[in-house]
Amino acid sequence: DVKVTQSSRYLVKRTGEKVFLECVQDMDHENMFWYRQDPGLGLRLIYFSYDVKMKEKGDIPEGYSVSREKKERFSLILESASTNQTSMYLCASNQQGSSAKNIQYFGAGTRLSVL
Amino acid sequence: DAKTTQPPSMDCAEGRAANLPCNHSTISGNEYVYWYRQIHSQGPQYIIHGLKNNETNEMASLIITEDRKSSTLILPHATLRDTAVYYCIVRVGGGAQKLVFGQGTRLTINP
Numbered sequence: 001d002v003k004v005t006q007s008s009r010y011l012v013k014r015t016g017e018k019v020f021l022e023c024v025q026d027m028d029h030e031n032m033f034w035y036r037q038d039p040g041l042g043l044r045l046i047y048f049s050y051d052v053k054m055k056e057k058g059d060i061p062e063g064y065s066v067s068r069e070k071k072e073r074f075s076l077i078l079e080s081a082s083t084n085q086t087s088m089y090l091c092a093s094n095q096q097g098s099s100a101k102n103i104q105y106f107g108a109g110t111r112l113s114v115l
Numbered sequence: 116d117a118k119t120t121q122p123p124s125m126d127c128a129e130g131r132a133a134n135l136p137c138n139h140s141t142i143s144g145n146e147y148v149y150w151y152r153q154i155h156s157q158g159p160q161y162i163i164h165g166l167k168n169n170e171t172n173e174m175a176s177l178i179i180t181e182d183r184k185s186s187t188l189i190l191p192h193a194t195l196r197d198t199a200v201y202y203c204i205v206r207v208g209g210g211a212q213k214l215v216f217g218q219g220t221r222l223t224i225n226p
Binding site for chain 1: 147149156157158159160161164206207212213214215216217218
């Protein structure tokens with residue numbers, strides 16, 4: 001059974017704190033993604049990675065950075081958390097290549113509140 | 116990616132078949148139809164996908180019209196745990212592409 005695990009389901013942080021969100025997948029997938037999901041705005045891509053140490057900006061990278069030191073782990077970092085980063089954060093992974101199975105597998109999500 | 120249109124909400128009785136429609140009239144020849152769902156406060160879950168033939172797996176069936184301009188997701192025996200928002204997405208195959216969800220259909224299964 002495929003598995004994408006996010007380290008926390010709920011987090012509460014203070015403005016200005018450095019926040020780490022961790023994601024681990026056990027499917028040997030090359031691609032990993034970080035999205036945020038907000039009511040009325042849908043799913044928005046923050047960053048993705050197609051290989052170890054490789055990263056690409058998504059649609060809303062400002063205020064975030066990422067790290068991929070090992071294939072199975074993709075970390076999202078909020079350098080200095082702000083209240084507008086309060087959101088549901090979703091990690092996903094999938095296989096590389098042009099296969100029709102562009103299926104992304106998601107973690108359960110981390111609901112982050114920045115006070 | 117082609118645009119999709121889904122009804123905002125639907126109700127279905129427990130144990131009955133839930134049929135969720137999706138219109139994608141601008142679909143191009145190399146685009147697949149994918150369905151995901153998201154149960155409240157959880158991450159999205161892949162359900163099924165297809166190109167032009169009907170598909171079935173352990174979760175659902177996907178019926179695609181011959182002209183490929185619309186499709187229907189069928190949950191054959193809906194349970195309360197199937198209450199979720201269902202998203203229909205049309206896109207080409209391939210790995211490192213973001214998913215873009217529309218508004219989806221909020222399906223409520225009633226006891």
